[in-house]
Structure formats: structure tokens, C-alpha cells
Amino acid sequence: MPGLPTVLPWNQTLGESIPPDTPHAVSVSLPTWKANVGYEEGQQWVVDKMQTGYPRFFIHKSIQRFAQAILAQHGNTETENAMLVASRSCGTRCRTFLLKQNPSLDPSTVRVLEFVPHPEKGATADATRVKPRVTAVIYPKEYWPTAKVFWQHTGEGISSRRGEFCHRAFDDGTMVEQSSLTQDNMPRLSKGPKRYQRHISVDQTLGNGTNGHSHDDAAATAENGAPDSAQFVEERFGRNLSVAHAAQAKLAVRKRIAGSLTKDIDLAQALDEPIDHGNERSRDVPDFSVDDVYLYGMGMNAIYNAHRCLMLSRGEMPSIMYGFPYVDTLKVLEKFGPGATFYGFGNQDELDDLERRLEGGEKYLSLFCEFPGNPLLKSPDLKRIRALADKYDFAVVVDETIGNFLNIDVLPYADVVVSSLTKIFSGDCNVMGGSMIINPQSRYHSDLKKTLETEYEDNQFEEDSLYLERNSRDFVDRIQRVNHNAEFIADILRVHPAVKQVNYPKYSDTKHLYDVCKLPDGGYGGLLSATFYNMEDAQVFYDHLDTHKGPSLGTNFTLSSPFVILAHYNELDWAAQFGCEASLIRFSVGLEDTEALKKVFEFALAAIPTSNGS
Template sequence: MPQSVSQDIGAPIPNNTPHAVSVTLPTWEATVGYEEGQDWVVNKMHSGYPRFFIHSKIQELAALIELNYARDDEKTFIFPTYNVAKRCREFIKNKTKLTPCPVRIFQLSSPAPKNEDEASFRIEANIAVVFFPSSEFGLAKNYWQHAGEGISSRLAEYFLNEMRDKLTADIKDKRPGLKRNSGRSSRSSRSSRSSHSSTLNSNPTAEFSTFVEERFGRNLDVRFAKEAKKLLKQRLATSIEHNTSPDDVYLAPSGMAAIFAAHQMILNTTEGASEQKSVCFGFPYVDTLNILRKWGAGVHFYGFGDDESLDELEKRLEGGEKILSLFCEFPSNPLLKTPDLIRIHKLSAKYDFAIVVDDTVGNSSNLDILPYCDITVSSLTKIFSGDSNVMAGSYVLNKQSPRYKIFKEYLNENYEDLFWDQDAIFLERNSRDYESRSKEMNKNSLKVLKLFQDCPLIDRIYYPSVSESKKHFDALIKPGGGYGALMSIVFKEEADAVCFFNNANLSKGPSLGTNFTLVCPYAILAHFQELDEVANWGVDKNLVRLSIGLEPAAELLGVLQEALDLAKEQRDFADN
């Protein structure tokens, strides 16, 4: 285990993975440096979590398109369909301070297969490009991040492979002085966290990695994509149980896109939705709250997500206020609190609001959630995949919900498959052993929990089995289910947290649910600009979050114990 773990800033996690969804930030100081935009970190960041860091293939495609089609001072974001691009355009126009703010959409397609042989490797791929004034890049990036509907890196790579020569030839025709190997576009900037930064040069290392990945068993004939999606929906339906039909399982390009789709559906099917706020119950992953704040009438935020918060919500409802929906995580990330979903369900029946539950952390192999909500949403990027090399999400309708019929009618008319075929093939392969992996992670997590409980340096441990809300988790746990793979710890002293994190010989970066243990200083990484605010909700700035993997328990415990021992030695030295 330790030998395969990269500690190089900016290295993809896993190593040598062209479409990795995590990235190495190996020290506390590097994580802070990344958030502060310090060059010694940012200049080494060649990959990152896809909704925050624009993948190099997407950057390259955007640069080519801008050189071909952009007007003066225009930038672009690329989406999988025209309808998604329209939503981005609407968001920019609604939020901009520019008057006027010209935003236009341009569509491109790659060639369709000419015959059956080509159909094994060629797809007619469509993209929709949103052009907007460069000053509004931040707004467009907000849409990309919050809604999670941007093109995947595999789609960008495929489109480049099919269209690079044509796009480059078109540039040469339009701008004869431009050389093929022209280096970075003049529009490039320091970091793709703030702007596209791309090159027209091909990357031999990346191309070789892609060749190996596709040649040696990790990619299937693209004609099987439709079957892969069918299998994914069946696999999810079977895991959820309750006679869930695969037809009630909807795939999305990311977990956040699933949450966004659920919110959009509720907004578009509820009478008086424009006047009704939603409720975010419990401290959530950051973009769930952003979606509820920025689309619709706004949000009531009950950040503690506990029984007292539910009392407060009930008083609000008794007072006559009508709410649109309640979104919650089960359990929450990173504090692992579990809401009283059974009581929430009763309130929903009485006061007529929709319930959307994100079960990413607890997952359907452990929990029986669907009967107590209208929709479950999940990031399939996480434990369902495990391999940290594909983005995906799902949302599932509860057939027993009083809203089922209207939701189903809406989706029959409006659902678009935004999930790129190659991503579906990878996810289907990754998820075949989803439930058995989940059970093994449950077992490893309990052993890690015991290790931390015995450590005098640690002040608090957040895990469903030791939480005050354990009874709410236990009420919906499946026979044979466990408490999941996510755990957070807070040290008594900041220096001990930093020492432990810096010396833990494990993968360190964003995401969770990976087959390998993944660690991050969560508040620093997710809430650096609002540390005082999140502290009010119990998220300590020194919180260390661990997603426990499949390593042999003895090896994993040994690595963690070594890091704890070093922190203890440092503490003893400081005290003396």
C-alpha cells in the first residue's frame, strides 16, 4: 500500500490515471497554498476534482473552439446538449451585472460511424458551446460547478480525437500566421480554477496512457454503452429494493447534476414554486446549498440537522409557511449526522412538501431510505464506482410517493441522457462488486474507529455508530448493513492534526468512497473562505476526514498508527 501512494503535488489519484477524479495535496501547507492560489502549489496542479478543476482535455478543446469561433473578448464553456447550454445562458443573464450581456450558443458534432465496423469505436458526439464576455467567466464557472452538467473529460478527449485536425486546419485557414505547435493560447491564465488554460500541442504521455487504458481491457466496444446503462440502472434498482424498477432510475453525469435535476423537476412541477423556499436540513456538501440558494425562491438552512432543528421546522410549518422541498444527506458529510427521516416523512405528508435524500455517504447497500422520501440522489462517482476514474450520478423515484405520477410525466417529456457512453462503460465495469466492496469498507472502518477511540490526541470522532443521531441511522439500516466508510476526526491541538495528516502515508485529496483510503483536511479544502462561518455549524477548521478503503486492515492500521505516534512524539516534545 504505501509504495503506490504518490506524495507529489498535483499528481492524479490514482497515479497515472488520465481521467482521475482526485488529485494529490500531500500536506496541510499544500492544501492551504492551493486555496490561497500560491504559485508553488497551483503551478503543479495538472488535474483536480472535475467540477472545480477543468480537465486538460476540456481546456484543450475549449481553446481550439475559441480560436475558431470566439469573437473579441469571449470565453467558453462546453456542455453535452443545447438544453444544458440554454440553462447556463439563462443563469449568466440572470446573475450578470453587465448591460447588455451577449451570450450565444454554438453546436458542433463529430462524424457518425459510416458502417458497422466503425460503430465499435465511433459515436456521433454532440456538444453545445456557450460563448460569453470574458468578464463573466466566474459566473459561467459557477454554473459548471453547481449544476454539474459540463461535458466529461472522456467526451472532450473523444471529440478532440475526432475533430482536432479539422479544427486546427480551420484555424490555419482563418489565421495563416498561426503555427500548428503554437503553444499556449493568448487567453490562458495561471490556473484552470479561474480560467481555461490550454495548448494546441498533443501530449504524448497522455496519449500513451489513454492507449494503454483502452487497449488492455479497461474500455469496451462502444456499441455496448446502451447495455451498460441498462445494467447500471438494474444494479441500482436491485440494491435499492422495494420492487424499484430500472425505469425509475435516472443516470446523470455527476452526483451534483442529479441533485440539480431533482430540484429543477420539483420547481417545474409544483404549483406556486416560485413563492416557496426549500429547506436544506443538516450541514451539506457545499454545492447542494448553492443550488437551493441560487435557483428558486431561496432556502431555509437548518445547519445542525438535529431533532431540535426539526422542532423548529415543525413550528415554522405549523405557523402556516409552505415550503417547496426538503433536501438532506443521510448521513451528512463531513459530520456524519443522520436526520430523523421517518419524522420528516410524516411532516411531508402533513404539510405537502417533497423530500430529496442524498444517500451517497451511507449508500444503498447499507440503508433502506427510498420509502421515506420522494427521490433519492447519489454520487455514483464515489463508492458505487470506487476506482476514482469516472464521474456519474443517479436519481431514483419512489413509486409510492404521491408525487410519483407527476414526476414521471415530467421526466418522460424532459429527461435528457447527459451521461457520456464511454463513462457508462467504465462505471458498469467498476460497479460490479459494489456491494461486496461496501461491506469490506464497513469492516475496515470499525477497526479504524477503535484505533482513534484509543488515541488520547483526538478530541472528537464523527461516525454514524458513535453519533448522537445513531438511532436515526439504525432505524433505516438494512440487515447486514453497516455504517459506511466515511469518518471525520478532530484533534485537541491544531499542530497534532497537521502532523498526523502530513505523516500519514496515504492518498490525500478530494472525493470519497474510493477503493483506497483517502484523507483530506476537509474544512480547509471545502470551506477555506468561510472557516468562521462553518465553525458555527460544528465544522472545525482542523477536521480531518478519512474515506476508508479496501487495504488489508493490518496495513492500514499500521500506517495510521505510525502517523498518530509521530503526532504524539511531537506533542510530548512540545509539552516538555
């Protein structure tokens, strides 16, 4: 188009981390439509430039290096792969999945190796420091596709920060394979507080106002060997947060999720802050407490474990996926249990069909839904679902990630609420996390709590917890700004003639269902999507959109993605029948100045040829 550059400067970032120069970023730049297609097709010009990626789809290079180091000592780098998970039980589940999916696979070729602290090394003798632990599942290399499915769908894999931490311990001999230890020198597990060893990984991004947070200039980077430097991980914030507070950081995060901690205060103040059950943002359920909140390494791991624990406490039965879901939730229900009934439209007709099935005697374990859904932003009828669940005895699991608990309150209608803390709760796009809440009023609460007493493992790596706590302190203030900006962008897109449909809870035909759960001071969230009449228009618009462009959502900066291309490239016709057309672009709107965002979106819309947009 005359007057517009043919190559835009922000399109030169293919394969780089989002945010830039962030070692543990959870998004990656796919700046053009062609790059997204190339990524899905595995084209070398894209794949060769990928420095990172969303952690469940792209195993961080530091984890890959660690896996190779383990194989070099305990396996065969030519014929085997190693999948790294956080615990022995995670490794056992991975091995079971590999064997179940591949009946011809010789069980003796799939080994679970547990790496533990060496009991005689000084670096691990101090009980006040976190112990390096990791489990490796070693299997024949040709079964990588199955292992990748497990990594992606379950979220059981380790984080990149844990990978770096344990790799250093592996190299210096302070962490060893458990069977190499004799009974006489087996490590004794400490019940003291978890803290860090000297070596830690630190994001090296410096400066003020990174990704929407205000903070002081960073202090000098910690140097290995400096006695005091091992005590701090967040020097870039100028706060010198001691690693001794890792357990307290997890408690502060749980209090925020419980809705009882909403102030932007430092960790010490947060711990002293009394739990205010009368707070307007507290979960509106009698007897609810922070003890009903569980942390996981990522949101999908919370979903996977919600399903797993329900099966353990109630027995194995099929589940229901209601509404067009984020792809991996449906896969979890289908592949890690007796299957699922899928209602992709999430409308009243499908609830009518479900009611007929229930009246006919069909039994279900649970119904999973998102509130609202991703990427169509439709809201399920939670009141009716709750009534059916009470009458026919199945659990309701609601994913509140998109709505988030400062905008909506879904717990009164759910038995279990799950969320990805990686998203807007963190905002900085540099740490993974997930949560699960058990409703104390649920008929399954007692059985689930008993199951969790034996099955729950706190596998969220301590350093990740520290970042998550710091990132989430200003959660309340950020949400209001994001709500405002997203609604503003929705209004711009809705009036353009090239745009076929804008999906946003405020403008959805399910707005009345969203409003049932909307809090008095809540908004409609920071996520929206749009489809275009013409596929070429969508591509031109996307290529000229001056935002970060890559996977994930809920970032403090605006992040755009041709979502259906990226999530359903090999099943486009299937997705289209549920309203997820290939021209759909999803926008996770951030904290930028509203007028600046307006110019960015208007510029991209102006790039669409007039003949197409009229």
C-alpha cells in the same frame, strides 16, 4: 520529532492525479496541510503543479484545450471564454444563469453554439456509432467567475472523455457548428443504438489489481486506424468490452442501483440476469422498477436536476436544507430557485422550528438532506421528516451517497433519492456518474415522471458508462470490506488523547436514527472524520499519514483530506458553529489490508508530540 523523516516520500506527489498516471482521475494529490492551504489561497507553488483536480472544481486540461480550439474558430481567444456542456438545453441554462447573475451583461455577447455530426463525413455516417455532440457557451472572459459557479454547482459540464472524443471529431471535421450546415445537408438523427467512432480515449494504466479490482493483464493499446480496435475501450481489463454495449452498460448500472443486480458478473450475463424483486437488497418499495432510475453525468447534476424538476412539476417555492451539507447542495437550492431555509445542526430542535413554520402556513417545495451527512456523519430523523412531508405537502430528497444502498434503505422515506456514482459505487476514482430515483409511492411520482419525459436527457457519455459498469461489478464485495476497515480505524482514533472527536455513524448520537434505515446485513459505511484538540497536532498527523491525500471519497484506496480547510476555507467561522472545525480530517477508508492500515494510522499518530497528545 526524532526518528521520523522531515520529508516523507509520499509528499512528493503534489498536483499529480490520484490514482497516479490516470488520465481521467477524479482526485488530485494535496499531500501536506500547507499544500491544501496553498491551493485554497491560489498560491503559485501549488497552482503551477496542478495537473488535474476534482472535475467540478478543476476543468480538465483536455477540456480547456478543446474550448480554446473552439474559440479560435468561433470566437476570440483574447476576450472570450467557452464553457462546454453536453446539450443545447444545458447551454441555454448556462446562458440564462450568466445573464441573471450579471444584469448589466449584454445578452448579445453570450452565445450558445451547438456542434453536431457532419452529415457527409464517413466517420459519422454509420448509425451504429456514437455521434460527437457538444454545446459551447461563449461569453466575455471577465464573467468567468459566474460561469465557474455554474460549472461547479450544476455539474452540467462535459466529462474529460467526452471532451477528448469530440475534440478529435472537431479537428477532423466530422463534427461542425450547426449553423454552418445548410438545410439540405442537415444531419438526420438516428434512433439506432449508440456506439463509438474509431477514436476513443483509454486510460493507459496497466497491471493487475488496480485500485482493488482483480483483472487480467491489459491487452495492447488500441491503435488509431486498426479496424477492430475501435470496438473496444477496456482492453486494460483483458475483457475486450465492445463499445456496442454502451446502452446495455447503462441498463446494467441502473439494475445495480435498483438493487436487483448484485452479482459480480460480466455485462452479457448481467443483461440476461432476471430482475429479482425478492432480492434482499432490492429497494423495499411496492411497484418500484428500474424505470424509476435515471442516470446523470455526476452526482451534483442529479441533485441539480432533482431540484429543477421538482420546481417544474410543483411550481417555484423555497426549499429546506436539513443538516450540515456538502457545500454545493445548499448553493444549488440558494442560487437556482427562490432560496432555502438552512438548518445546519440537523437536530430535533430544528425540526420543531420547521414544524412551527409549517403550522403557521409556510409552504416549501422540498427538503434536502444527506444520510448520513458529510463530513459529520450525523443522520437525520427520516421518520419524522416523512410524517411532516406527508402532512404539509413537501417533497423529501435524500442523498444516500455516504451511506450507500448496500448499507441503508432510505427510499421508503423519500420522494427522490440521489447519489454520486463517482464514489464507492465506482471505487476506481477514474469516472464521474450520478443517479436519481423516483419513489413510485410518492404523491409526486406521476407529475415528476411527466416532467422527466420532456426534461430528462441522458447526458452520461457512453465511454464513461462503460467504465462505470465495469468498476461497479464487485460493488457488493467491496462494501463489506470497507465497512470493516472504517470501523477499525474509527476505534484506533477514538482512544488517542490528541483526538477530540471521531465522527462515524456507529458512534454518533444519531446512531439510533441511522439504525432505522440500516439493512440487516449493512454496516456503517467507509467514511469517517476526526477533529483534534490542537490544530498543530492535526497538521502533523496529516503530514505523516501514508495514504493518498486529496478531494473526493469512496475510493477503493484510503483517501484523506483536511475537509473543512478544503471545502470552507473562506468561511471557517461559519462552519465551526455547526461543529465543522478547521482541524477536521476526513477519511474515506479503502480496501487495504487491515493490519497495514493500522500501522499507517499508528505511525501518523505517533508523530504527534507527546506533550500535545497527553
